[in-house]
Amino acid sequence: MTPEDRDRLQAFLDGTLGPEEEADFRVRIERDPTLRAEVEAHAGIADSLRRGFAPPRLDALQERVAAAAAEAAARKNGHRRGGASFRRLLAVAAALLVLAAAWWINREGGSFSGPQEKRELAADLATGREWLELYDYARAVESKKGPGGGVPCGPLRDLAPLLPARSKSDPRTGLHYEEQGFRLLEISYLARKSPHAVLKVELPEEDGRFGLLFLMRAEEDSGPCLPEGSPMHLGRKQLGPYVLYELCPVAEPQALRHFYLGEPRD
Amino acid sequence: MPQRSSRTPALTPEEFAECFQDSARKLWCLAAAVTGDRSVAEDVLQDAALVGLQKLDSFRPGTRFDAWMAQIVRYTALNQSRRNRSRPRSLSEAAAAGAEPAAAPARSPAPPGPPAPGAAAWNPDHFDERVARALAALKEVPRTCLLLKTVMELEYREIAALLGLAEGTAMSHVHRARGKMRHMLGDDPSRGALAKRRAT
Numbered sequence: 001m002t003p004e005d006r007d008r009l010q011a012f013l014d015g016t017l018g019p020e021e022e023a024d025f026r027v028r029i030e031r032d033p034t035l036r037a038e039v040e041a042h043a044g045i046a047d048s049l050r051r052g053f054a055p056p057r058l059d060a061l062q063e064r065v066a067a068a069a070a071e072a073a074a075r076k077n078g079h080r081r082g083g084a085s086f087r088r089l090l091a092v093a094a095a096l097l098v099l100a101a102a103w104w105i106n107r108e109g110g111s112f113s114g115p116q117e118k119r120e121l122a123a124d125l126a127t128g129r130e131w132l133e134l135y136d137y138a139r140a141v142e143s144k145k146g147p148g149g150g151v152p153c154g155p156l157r158d159l160a161p162l163l164p165a166r167s168k169s170d171p172r173t174g175l176h177y178e179e180q181g182f183r184l185l186e187i188s189y190l191a192r193k194s195p196h197a198v199l200k201v202e203l204p205e206e207d208g209r210f211g212l213l214f215l216m217r218a219e220e221d222s223g224p225c226l227p228e229g230s231p232m233h234l235g236r237k238q239l240g241p242y243v244l245y246e247l248c249p250v251a252e253p254q255a256l257r258h259f260y261l262g263e264p265r266d
Numbered sequence: 267m268p269q270r271s272s273r274t275p276a277l278t279p280e281e282f283a284e285c286f287q288d289s290a291r292k293l294w295c296l297a298a299a300v301t302g303d304r305s306v307a308e309d310v311l312q313d314a315a316l317v318g319l320q321k322l323d324s325f326r327p328g329t330r331f332d333a334w335m336a337q338i339v340r341y342t343a344l345n346q347s348r349r350n351r352s353r354p355r356s357l358s359e360a361a362a363a364g365a366e367p368a369a370a371p372a373r374s375p376a377p378p379g380p381p382a383p384g385a386a387a388w389n390p391d392h393f394d395e396r397v398a399r400a401l402a403a404l405k406e407v408p409r410t411c412l413l414l415k416t417v418m419e420l421e422y423r424e425i426a427a428l429l430g431l432a433e434g435t436a437m438s439h440v441h442r443a444r445g446k447m448r449h450m451l452g453d454d455p456s457r458g459a460l461a462k463r464r465a466t
Contacts, residue, residue, distance in 0.1 A: 010441045014415075014422075038448075045447050046416045048397040053298055053417045055291040061308055062287050065315040069283035072319050076279065 299410040300343035411439035
């Protein structure tokens with residue numbers, strides 16, 4: 001076959017020959033066995049490809065995508081409907097929440113029922129230097145942003161004066177504690193209802209991974225609630241009227257265990 | 267193909283679903299072509315649709331939905347192919363499993379050769395194994411162009427738009443891919459599916 005034949009063959013296969021050209025080409029196909037064989041070979045390949053890669057019915061997929069789109073639309077519409085009025089409402093709610101939190105944090109006796117309990121809890125917490133660092137951080141943020149400051153550190157603040165001195169002193173805070181504590185990343189939540197505080201801490205020895213600590217009132221703690229087969233580990237210890245939970249992936253070394261179980265750090 | 271007005275600020279999820287419905291078959295074929303494996307095409311397409319729904323803001327009004335979505339499908343399919351490549355399957359394993367093989371890496375194309383033992387178990391009613399091997403030996407873009415042209419019967423300008431190519435490049439890919447397939451399948455076209463179909 002000449003290059004011209006090949007070009008014409010491709011155009012024939014593409015269906016881009018004009019009516020007259022196509023008629024001429026068909027005549028040539030009938031007359032030229034080599035060309036006919038070539039056309040049949042290509043037609044055979046194309047036929048095989050069409051049968052092998054014919055799209056199946058995609059109804060179920062389209063239904064799933066439509067459902068996902070409807071869900072996304074509902075979320076989006078929800079946000080849009082709220083709009084500015086929702087943001088105003090949110091601002092009012094946030095202000096009320098701050099006021100309520102301030103009252104609750106600063107009320108008589110803080111969140112503890114009595115001085116004895118508070119001392120016990122302080123002594124217990126003092127066995128872990130990390131709490132002091134958590135307090136240090138919380139107080140620093142609070143001093144920057146004002147009372148409350150969005151950092152719910154009430155329980156820690158109440159405990160600070162009762163905590164015993166440690167082996168080292170920090171000139172910034174006047175607090176004493178050992179080095180190499182956890183770095184507090186975030187105190188994300190504190191409310192009257194459990195959990196009182198969710199503290200996200202970085203584990204410096206664990207390549208930047210973090211752990212989560214939940215602090216809640218013991219009377220509100222209904223025990224571990226992780227579903228069976230959860231990849232998370234839930235460690236628990238009661239500290240006076242409070243319960244402290246550590247939540248971290250099971251596969252990770254229990255870097256926090258020494259803290260609330262008194263086990264030595266590896 | 268639905269196209270959005272340039273005044274429309276963004277694609278809504280509902281419009282996405284509508285456009286997706288119109289393009290689903292074409293996009294499925296694209297996913298199958300990129301992975302070289304029709305058995306994973308639907309999963310790839312679903313993953314891509316979810317990605318698309320999350321990235322509606324990246325759709326530029328006035329442009330083609332199918333071209334935008336095709337990019338997402340293609341990236342999703344390439345990721346899938348990479349994952350499959352890390353778990354290599356031989357053709358005979360694929361045959362034994364009753365599935366089609368993942369696309370062969372371009373560096374080591376599988377020669378068409380005679381059908382492997384057990385190849386009859388490999389989707390014999392729908393696809394000629396020698397054609398499949400030759401197709402798998404093509405690089406991803408020519409293979410995709412060829413399938414979109416042959417199976418979906420798209421115009422070259424549509425293929426070009428879907429894959430972000432020039433129209434002439436898409437045509438060139440198809441012509442060369444046809445030539446390579448023909449070359450790899452040797453000089454006995456009567457073994458092809460057409461002859462088999464005629465025989466039955």
